[in-house]
Amino acid sequence: MVSSSLDIDLDKIRYNAAQVKQMCQQQGIAVLGVTKGFSAIPEIVSAMLAGGVDGLADARMENIVELRNVGFDQPITLLRIPRLSNVKNVVRYATISVNSEITVIKALAEEAKKLHTQHQVVLMIDVGDLREGVMEEHVLETVNQISHLQGVKLLGLGTNMGCFGGVLPSIDNLGRLVELGNSIQNQLGIQLEIISGGGTSTLSLVEDQKVPAGVNQLRIGEGILLGTDSTNQRRIPWLCDDAFLLRAEVIELKDKPSVPIGDIGRDAFGKVPQFTDVGVRKRAILALGKQDVIIEGIIPVDENLKILGASSDHLIIDVTDSSTNIQVGDSVSFRLTYSGILSASQSRYISKKFRGG
Structure with a gap:
């Protein structure tokens, strides 16, 4: 018998998801509900989806596999850059994966061809936080290599904020991400569908309507779950903080x-x-x-x-x-x-x- 309990208010999680979705949608931004923070417990995932998130995202393949096995068929993005040793599962279970190593992307392409499918990738760009991502000066070269691979499709660019270096999203660093997307289109003729501008820490820019035009996706976990933004050290006033x-x-x-x-x-x-x-x-x-x-x-x-x-x-x-x-x-x-x-x-x-x- 367990000695303590975690009480979870699904209505408040659904409310938070709906509030985030509504605010972002007004600015042309899609919302991925990040499920890693609660080990992808199915009841909470369902509450996020009921709130209207556009897709799911998780950093753990184990969680993604479990979600597939219990019947969740929504698009799921793998948020941790894939292990080279696990590309088969990534292609089989994740709709999209974020990537920063061309070696791994090539392996994903080969595995996708074996399975007669196409895997979608988001190329992560390091704009200052110094966690994962290609440095800006190497982006065009990397994208050019990806464009010649069969089995994968470059869906867009993404970046991470606040998780390692504590760097806050800004008009400047997100603007550079958008500019890189424009350069890819202008110089390589590749149209990107997604510019993914971070997570909960970017919501403060959404509130102030300062997200650079072109950023069209955010990956939200903490804000939906807890109504807080730890990177900016604030409680988000329009969300529930006691779910x-x-x-x-x-x-x-x-x-x-x-x-x-x-x-x-x-x-x-x-x-x-x-x-x-x-x-x-x-x-x-x-x-x-x-x-x-x-x-x-x-x-x-x-x-x-x-x-x-x-x-x-x-x-x-x-x-x-x-x-x-x-x-x-x-x-x-x-x-x-x-x-x-x-x-x-x-x-x-x-x-x-x-x-x-």
Whole structure:
């Protein structure tokens, strides 16, 4: 029996998807619902689709295969550049894949020919974040090579923002992506269907109607799921931010000193813990630990509670100033950040409970 639960409001996820779709559609931008943040749980995928997203996208082939196996036949884009050793599955299960290595694209083309199909690719361009992508000066050469391959079709260009270097999308860097698309058309005679301008962090430009003309796709996960934009450090005011709540049970409640007694060594994870003496405090231990969720990714709903730390199986919180009279057996609720939902959704120790839909 699992000791904690992730409560998921499908109606709020559907609402967020519909709001994002409506705002983007008004500016000619299609929305891919990114499913990797919640391990592509089918009920949540269905809520995204009910909200009107134009397609799905995931970074894990395992998730894409599972979605196909349970009957999802919508276009699915593989968001992590493919492994050379896995091109057969990429062609078989993903409609589109993002790519940056010509060697892999050639392998995809060969595999697609064997399967008597055509695989669509989006060439990723590095405009500054320094994760995946061809450098701008090599784009035309790479596109020219792709154009001579049978078995693949260059669907468009894409870029990634905020995931490694923290670079924010801007009129300048997205404008350069559009200009590269224009150069491909003018110099190579290749018409691109997609200019994919990033993810949730680009929504701030959408709100201000500052997305450069020509960008016609965004890949949205965090915004739809959590109503937040961690790269820009903001809550998105027109979206719900409470579609997910993590609940864990109190298994101990005692008054204890705020500083351990004895010589301090390293904890179970090799770190030397630091403590501040604030006297005796009422502390609760919850049946939740680092094996269940990334502790830095959860935030108590009751702002008067303070997370003190965690071991593999126990979460220790200070409940002295709690707005309610917490007792052993009660549940404590937490909101989640993107890292929190990423880990909680795939934990087999956390049950998933759905509302709405």
